[in-house]
Structure formats: C-alpha cells, structure tokens
Amino acid sequence: MSIAILKSRAQIGTDAPPVTIEVYLSGGLPRFSVVGMPETAVRESKDRVHAAILSSNFKFPQERITVSLGPADMRKTGGRFDLAIALGILAASRQVPADSFDSYEFYGELALNGDIRRVPGVLPAALKAKSAGNTLIVPVENGSEALLANVTVFAAENLLQVTAHLKRVEPMQPLSPKKTATGHAQASDLSDVKGQDHAKRALEVAAAGGHNLLFVGPPGTGKSMLAARLPGILPQMSEAEAIETAAIDSVLGRAPDLSRWRCRPFRSPHHTASAAALVGGGPDPSPGEISRAHNGVLFLDELPQFNRNVLEVLREPLEAGVITISRAGRQADFPARFQLIAAMNPCPCGYNGDVAGDCGCSADRVAAYRSKISGPFLDRIDLHVEVGRPPKHVLHGNSASGEKSAVVMTRVVAARRRQMKRATACNARLQGPDLKRDCELDEKGWQLLDSAADQFSLSVRSYQRVLRVARTIADLAAAQTIALPHVAEALTLRGL
Numbered sequence: 001m002s003i004a005i006l007k008s009r010a011q012i013g014t015d016a017p018p019v020t021i022e023v024y025l026s027g028g029l030p031r032f033s034v035v036g037m038p039e040t041a042v043r044e045s046k047d048r049v050h051a052a053i054l055s056s057n058f059k060f061p062q063e064r065i066t067v068s069l070g071p072a073d074m075r076k077t078g079g080r081f082d083l084a085i086a087l088g089i090l091a092a093s094r095q096v097p098a099d100s101f102d103s104y105e106f107y108g109e110l111a112l113n114g115d116i117r118r119v120p121g122v123l124p125a126a127l128k129a130k131s132a133g134n135t136l137i138v139p140v141e142n143g144s145e146a147l148l149a150n151v152t153v154f155a156a157e158n159l160l161q162v163t164a165h166l167k168r169v170e171p172m173q174p175l176s177p178k179k180t181a182t183g184h185a186q187a188s189d190l191s192d193v194k195g196q197d198h199a200k201r202a203l204e205v206a207a208a209g210g211h212n213l214l215f216v217g218p219p220g221t222g223k224s225m226l227a228a229r230l231p232g233i234l235p236q237m238s239e240a241e242a243i244e245t246a247a248i249d250s251v252l253g254r255a256p257d258l259s260r261w262r263c264r265p266f267r268s269p270h271h272t273a274s275a276a277a278l279v280g281g282g283p284d285p286s287p288g289e290i291s292r293a294h295n296g297v298l299f300l301d302e303l304p305q306f307n308r309n310v311l312e313v314l315r316e317p318l319e320a321g322v323i324t325i326s327r328a329g330r331q332a333d334f335p336a337r338f339q340l341i342a343a344m345n346p347c348p349c350g351y352n353g354d355v356a357g358d359c360g361c362s363a364d365r366v367a368a369y370r371s372k373i374s375g376p377f378l379d380r381i382d383l384h385v386e387v388g389r390p391p392k393h394v395l396h397g398n399s400a401s402g403e404k405s406a407v408v409m410t411r412v413v414a415a416r417r418r419q420m421k422r423a424t425a426c427n428a429r430l431q432g433p434d435l436k437r438d439c440e441l442d443e444k445g446w447q448l449l450d451s452a453a454d455q456f457s458l459s460v461r462s463y464q465r466v467l468r469v470a471r472t473i474a475d476l477a478a479a480q481t482i483a484l485p486h487v488a489e490a491l492t493l494r495g496l
Contacts, residue, residue, distance in 0.1 A: 004091035004098045006084045007105045009128060010076055011121035013285065013325075013332030014247050016128045020070045021081060023088030028064040034085075036069030042076045049086045051112040056159045061093040075330060077284055079109030080119040083137070086110060086159060087166070100166040105129050108139045114159040122146050123250035126153070127243070135174075137162055143175050145256050148243055150177075180261035190229045190405040195390030197402070199226055202385040202493050204408050207233045208415040209472030210426035211465075212318070212340040212380065214303070216495075217387030218354040223343035226387070227299045228266070230341055232405035234297075235413045236262040241295045244335060248291050265296035267338075271305035275313050285325040285332035290317055293338040303344040304372040311377050314340070318380045339428075340381065344373075356389055382428065382465045383493045415475040427472045439467040445487045452491050466490050 004023045009016040032046045053060050067085050069076045084106040091098040107125060108116040118141035126149035129136055135152040143155035154172045156162045164170040190200065199215065203226055206213040215223040237245065245265060246256035269278060269289045280288035290298055300306060317323045321337035347366045351357025361369075378384075419426050423434050430438060441449065453463050467482075470490040474482045 002092045002094070004088040004101070006088050006091075006101045007134065008081055008084045008107060009105065009125040010074060011078065011080070011124065011251065012074075012330070013334055014124050014251055014287075015333075016121065016125040017074065018128070018132075019074075019076065019081070020068075021084045021088055022068040022070065023085065023092045024066045024068070025061055025089075025092045026064045026066070030062045030064065032065045032067075034067045034069065036067075036072045037075045038069060039075060039077045041078050042069070042081060045079060045082045045085055045110075048079070048082055048110045048112065049089065052082070052086055052110040052114040052159055053089065055112060056114040056163070058090060058095055058163075059093065061089065063093075065089060065092075078119060079117070080107050080121070082110040083108035083116060083159070083162065087162065090163065096163050096166055100168075103133075103135050104137055105134045106137050106162075107142065108137075108156070110159065116140075116156055116158055116162075118142055118253070120253035121251050123148060123243070123247045123256070126151050127247070137165075141255070144178055144258065145246065145250050147175055147177050148246060148256065178258060180258045188225075188229055188232065190233060190408055191402050193222055193225055193229065193402065196222055196226065196387060199223075199385055199387045200402060200408075202383050203230055204233065204412060205469065205472055205476065205493060206230070206339070206341070206383055207408075207412045208427075208476050209382075209419070209468060210339055210428035211382035211469060211472065212428070213342070213383040213385065214378075214381045215341075215343040215385055215387050216346055217343075218357055218389060219345060219350045221387045221389050223387050224299075224301055227297075227301075227341045227343060229405060230297050230339075231264045231266045233409045233412050234264050234339075235409070235416050237264055237295055238262075245295050248287050248294055248334070251287060252292075265293055266299065267293040267296070268299040268301065271300070271302045273306070273310065275307075275310045278310055279313050279317065279323050279336075280325050280334055283327065285327060285330065285334075287334045288323075290314065290323060290336040290338055291334040294335045296338060298338045298340050300340070300342040303342040304369055308372055308374065312374065315377055315380060342381065354389060379459055379461050379465075382469055384495045385493060386495050411476055414478075415472065418475045418478070419472075427468045427475070430468055430471070435464060435467065439471050439482060441467075441470070441482050441487060442484065444484045445470075445482055448484060448487050448491070462494070466494060469493060 002025050006021045008019045010019050090096040107119055109119050116139040118139050122138055122142040123145045126146040130149050130151040136146050137154045138146050140155045140157050146153045153175045155175055165172045217223055242262050249256050267289050278289050317336040323336045324333050346352040347361040348369050349359055349361050351359040470482045470486045473486040473489050
C-alpha cells in the first residue's frame with residue numbers, strides 16, 4: 001500500500017479554489033476509481049491517464065487505484081487534473097519520487113500518447129499559486145498566460161518531460177517573461193469623423209468620467225463610427241486591470257493577446273444575442289459579452305432591436321460591476337465593470353425628425369419603438385445625445401476634421417488623474433458621501449438643476465447622474481468646483 005499527494009486548483013468562475021489530489025494504491029483486483037464529485041470529463045481521465053502512462057514507457061500498476069479529489073463537496077470539471085493524477089500514480093508505484101511534489105501545482109490534459117494539452121483557467125490559478133508561494137507546471141500553450149501572474153512557471157510538452165524534471169534527470173528551465181505591448185493598437189482615429197462636434201464632445205465627456213452613452217440619430221450619421229473610436233481616447237488599463245481582463249479570456253480558454261496587453265477591450269454583440277450570450281450562463285457557468293468587456297467598452301448597436309428581457313438583465317451589472325450566475329448546486333461570479341455605449345434610430349424607419357429623410361411612422365409606432373427600452377434601463381445611461389446629419393459642405397471636404405484621438409486622450413487622462421486623486425474612482429462610480437462631497441454646486445447651479453428636475457421629472461438616479469456628468473465637465477476644464485456652465489452642458493448631454 002502506498003499514497004501520493006499533489007496540488008492543483010479547480011475553476012469556479014474566475015476563482016481557483018485549491019484541490020488536493022490523493023492517489024492510493026492497495027491490494028486486490030485491479031480497479032481504477034476517481035472520487036470527489038468528478039464530472040464526466042474528470043471521470044474519463046482514467047482512460048487518458050492509463051494510455052498516457054503506457055505510451056510514455058512506464059508501467060501501469062495492476063492494483064486497486066483510488067484517486068480522491070478534495071474537498072469532496074466541490075464539483076471538479078475538465079481535464080485539468082490529468083497530469084496530476086498520472087504523476088500521482090507514478091509516485092505511488094515508486095516510478096517517480098513522491099517528495100518532489102511539495103512546492104508544485106500541476107495543470108494539463110493528457111493526450112493518449114502522453115502529450116500535455118492546453119486547459120482553460122490557468123491565469124486565475126497562477127494568481128492564487130503566487131499567493132501560496134507555489135511553482136507551476138503547465139502545458140506549453142498555457143505558459144505565457146501563467147507568466148502574467150509573475151510566478152515561476154515550467155512549461156512541458158509531454159509527461160516524459162515532467163517526470164525527467166521531477167527525477168532531476170533533465171531539469172526544465174523556468175520560462176522567461178515575455179515583453180507585453182503597452183501602446184494603443186487603435187487603427188481608427190477620431191479625426192476621421194467629419195463634423196459631429198456635439199457628439200465628439202459627448203464621447204470625450206463619457207471617456208473622461210467613465211459614463212454610459214446613448215447616440216440617437218438617423219442611419220448613416222456616424223453613430224457606430226463614433227462608438228468604435230471610444231477605446232482610442234480612453235486611458236490605458238493598469239497592470240491590475242489588464243490581468244483582470246486577461247483572466248476572463250483564460251477562463252474561456254483563450255490565450256491573452258500580449259500585443260494589445262493594456263488596450264481596453266471593445267465588444268459589439270449582434271442584436272440577436274441571447275441573455276446567456278450577453279451576461280453569461282450555460283450548465284457550467286461561463287462569462288458572456290459583458291464580462292469580456294470588463295474594464296472596456298460594450299457597444300450595443302440598434303438598441304431597440306435587442307430583446308427587452310436581454311436588456312433588462314444588464315441593469316444589475318451596470319450598477320454593481322459584477323454578474324452572479326446561479327445554477328442548481330453551483331454559483332459563479334464574473335466581473336462586469338464595463339462602459340456601455342449604445343446607438344439607436346429615432347423611429348422604426350430611422351428618419352423621424354430628419355430633414356433629409358421622409359418618415360412615414362405614426363406617433364404610435366414611434367412610441368412603441370422607443371418603449372422597447374424601459375425607463376429604468378434608460379435611467380442608467382448618463383448621456384443621451386442626438387446625432388444629426390452633418391452639413392454637406394462638411395462631407396465634401398477632403399481633409400479630416402477635428403482633433404486626433406491622441407490629443408483628446410491627453411485631456412481625458414488628465415481628467416481621470418484628477419478624479420483618482422480626489423476619490424480613487426472615476427466620476428461615474430461616485431456614491432453616497434463621495435458624491436455629496438465632490439459634486440457641490442454654487443447657488444445658480446443648484447437652481448438650474450432643480451428647475452430642470454421639475455420640468456423634466458428627473459428621477460433621483462437621473463438627478464445624481466447629471467451631477468456626476470457636471471463634475472466630469474468641470475474636471476475636463478480643470479475647475480475645482482462645479483459652476484453654472486458645467487451644469488448647463490451636462491443637461492444638454494441628457495437630451496432624452
């Protein structure tokens with residue numbers, strides 16, 4: 001009788017709780033069993049491990065083999081434990097020294113020939129391993145993402161390579177960190193948009209304060225073009241934000257793109273997307289588009305074409321910055337702090353109020369079209385901006401108009417720095433005492449805001465959002481206090 005103990009981690013959302021793999025060999029008829037709430041992919045590891053051990057020219061023990069994955073009350077999914085189980089069997093049968101496992105965590109799915117395949121969720125596991133002071137042995141394809149956690153990583157191609165390292169016959173070399181790109185990888189520039197000065201100003205304010213923004217206008221006026229240029233004027237992600245965003249890709253089994261390491265993500269799902277595709281879901285909860293847009297931009301074009309129930313599920317993550325997906329017996333939390341940019345036509349045909357178009361929509365049709373977006377959802381969007389058709393003389397010009405993205409980004413970054421110094425958060429996230437402290441107005445400003453609240457029946461949430469936008473406008477102007485012109489502009493940027 002003999003036993004071997006190894007360490008690994010499971011994947012639950014973006015968390016990586018520790019799992020202890022215990023392999024016990026005892027007398028009796030040959031039998032291979034896995035216990036500890038293994039799901040199908042884990043139970044099938046028996047066949048993969050058996051073939052990989054034989055293909056690697058090791059002896060498979062003809063004894064009773066029991067593999068326990070603890071804690072026993074946590075579900076185990078995927079093929080991530082294959083490598084650890086195989087090494088445990090080899091150690092329990094004294095083909096690999098068992099005392100070599102102490103400081104290691106093992107991840108990898110085994111092919112039948114002993115090769116080690118990529119598994120999802122290695123980056124969250126690497127971050128936890130760093131906190132625990134452990135070293136990782138992972139598949140070669142997972143090496144670059146594990147290194148992002150600034151932990152010691154060994155990347156192996158096959159089972160033989162790992163055993164040779166553990167037996168100190170052919171030690172592997174730890175991976176060297178790869179250089180990550182920090183520049184903006186934005187091909188399109190804000191200066192490409194001709195005219196639309198009011199919409200560009202709204203885009204700058206949205207970028208500076210992290211505000212949600214809705215563009216309303218006829219087809220072809222540049223709403224999508226403007227939205228696509230928002231990432232180009234946003235500040236780069238910090239290292240911590242970049243790792244948070246990369247962890248989502250890791251959970252989905254995608255390798256982080258090091259060439260765009262600190263560029264903010266821009267996600268633009270089609271209006272036929274389901275609620276599960278947008279917010280996440282599935283039998284084993286996985287992140288959706290809002291989590292893939294974490295620390296970046298989520299663009300919803302043709303907003304009224306989205307199913308109303310799909311839009312309603314966005315209300316909670318817009319406020320909380322996190323989405324909780326619950327299933328029978330399991331629950332997963334995914335980060336979802338994104339900046340929402342939406343675009344819509346003013347009516348079903350798109351030409352309501354457009355002097356160059358011929359709108360045939362009745363008032364009832366227009367009202368029914370706009371009612372597809374609920375009041376509470378619209379309330380959570382800070383800026384409502386109408387985008388009109390630019391004059392023909394602007395379109396006929398040969399040169400690009402307006403400032404370049406780099407120039408606007410300089411002002412945005414300066415405004416963000418003021419916010420971080422004052423409240424350690426962008427203005428769109430100001431709450432409670434911070435909102436009261438940082439958004440003080442002079443007497444004329446309060447009079448204008450109170451008058452607008454009465455005239456347009458602003459809710460308390462809308463009232464506070466106007467305050468936050470006014471604070472951002474003041475920050476762009478490098479003003480210490482919010483004055484009457486800042487409140488007036490904030491109100492013009494909430495046209496609906």
